[in-house]
Amino acid sequence: xxxxxxSGGGLVQAGGSLRLSCxxxxxxxxxRAMGWFRQAPGKEREFVAAISWSGISTYHTDAVKGRFTxxxxxxxxxxYLQMNSLKPEDTAVYYCAGYNSQWPRRFDEYxxxxxxxxxxxxx
Numbered sequence: 418x419x420x421x422x423x424s425g426g427g428l429v430q431a432g433g434s435l436r437l438s439c440x441x442x443x444x445x446x447x448x449r450a451m452g453w454f455r456q457a458p459g460k461e462r463e464f465v466a467a468i469s470w471s472g473i474s475t476y477h478t479d480a481v482k483g484r485f486t487x488x489x490x491x492x493x494x495x496x497y498l499q500m501n502s503l504k505p506e507d508t509a510v511y512y513c514a515g516y517n518s519q520w521p522r523r524f525d526e527y528x529x530x531x532x533x534x535x536x537x538x539x540x
Contacts (some may be wrong), residue, residue: 419444419529421513426534429503433538437498439513439531446470447491450516452527453498455509455536462512466498470519481507503538510535 425437439451452467466477466487475487486499496513511534514527521527 419446419515421515421529421531423511423513423531423534426511426536428537428539431503431505431538431540433503434499434501435503435536437500437511437513437534437536439496439498441494441496441515445491446489446494446496446515448519450518450520451487451489451496452514452516452521452524453487453496454512454514454527454530455507456512456533457506457509460509463509464524465511467516467521467524468496474520476524500536503536505538505540508536508538 420442422440448470450469453465454462455465456462468475468487472489484502489496512530514530517528
């Protein structure tokens with residue numbers, strides 16, 4: 418069973434940067450697509466980005482395109498989300514998610530997820 422643990426969240430001023438990490442245990446991530454989601458208070462969970470099993474293919478939702486970058490290091494069994502030019506509207510709990518496929522059939526149909534890490538962006 419795959420266990421995902423996110424880290425790297427915190428409080429940052431608008432315009433700042435954070436890098437989130439998602440470390441996996443229990444199974445290798447190397448054959449699985451991975452993704453990041455976020456959920457702001459009172460809102461539904463929102464897809465942010467996905468990366469293929471190899472890291473060659475990525476997709477970022479329009480709201481973060483050009484500011485966030487998803488990446489992975491299969492040797493370390495870890496997925497990252499580099500977040501630059503942060504805005505107050507990026508404030509949310511960020512979740513790492515995994516798929517039992519090399520690329521998601523649907524971004525919102527993930528198979529497992531972590532406990533989340535809080536990101537707060539002050540204006």
